[in-house]
Amino acid sequence: MIKHAIIIVFMFCAAIFNAQNCQDLLVSDSLFKPSENKSIPVKLMKCNLKNVDNIQLINANGKFILKITPKDKLGFVETGSLEIKSGNKSFYVKNTKFYNIKEENAYFLVDVLINYIGTLKEDGLTSIVFNGKFESKLAKDDVSQVKKMAKCFYELHKK
Numbered sequence: 001m002i003k004h005a006i007i008i009v010f011m012f013c014a015a016i017f018n019a020q021n022c023q024d025l026l027v028s029d030s031l032f033k034p035s036e037n038k039s040i041p042v043k044l045m046k047c048n049l050k051n052v053d054n055i056q057l058i059n060a061n062g063k064f065i066l067k068i069t070p071k072d073k074l075g076f077v078e079t080g081s082l083e084i085k086s087g088n089k090s091f092y093v094k095n096t097k098f099y100n101i102k103e104e105n106a107y108f109l110v111d112v113l114i115n116y117i118g119t120l121k122e123d124g125l126t127s128i129v130f131n132g133k134f135e136s137k138l139a140k141d142d143v144s145q146v147k148k149m150a151k152c153f154y155e156l157h158k159k
Contacts, residue, residue, distance in 0.1 A: 021152075022156055025152055026044070026153075029042055031044075042058045043059045044067075045152060047145050049146070050142050053069040055125060059153075065111055066109075067109055067110075068110070070108075072134070072136040074128075074131075075134045076101065081132060084125060085125070085126045086119050091112075093110050096130075114154065114158060117150050120150035121150035125138060
């Protein structure tokens, strides 16, 4: 009986500790949206990776944004199609803007729904393909990191 009580208390504490860790990963910041030419307050989680500089999941007043900053050169065209691969699933975005293309920290901003963040928590992000020919693949460790971050973000924002 005491063993069962100890196990239940341990599991309860572990659940609280895990939820607290996820909450600690959510950071208040601001995001400059070039399309609106203004900065907006956001809450975000960031994951630094090997093949992709970083991935951010962003909550901008209830709208979710995926920010991808690739390390690889993905061409010199500022606007094109973007395919985000998660295992054998793909998410396509037409006319995606590749911001700061001439800079070292070029990035994509993609509006997503919470169900896509659910896909990321299950399958991770395995690669991105820009304009159908420039691909940046993620290592297995990076895919795992994205899954963990997406799981935390999803749990904090699902309704």
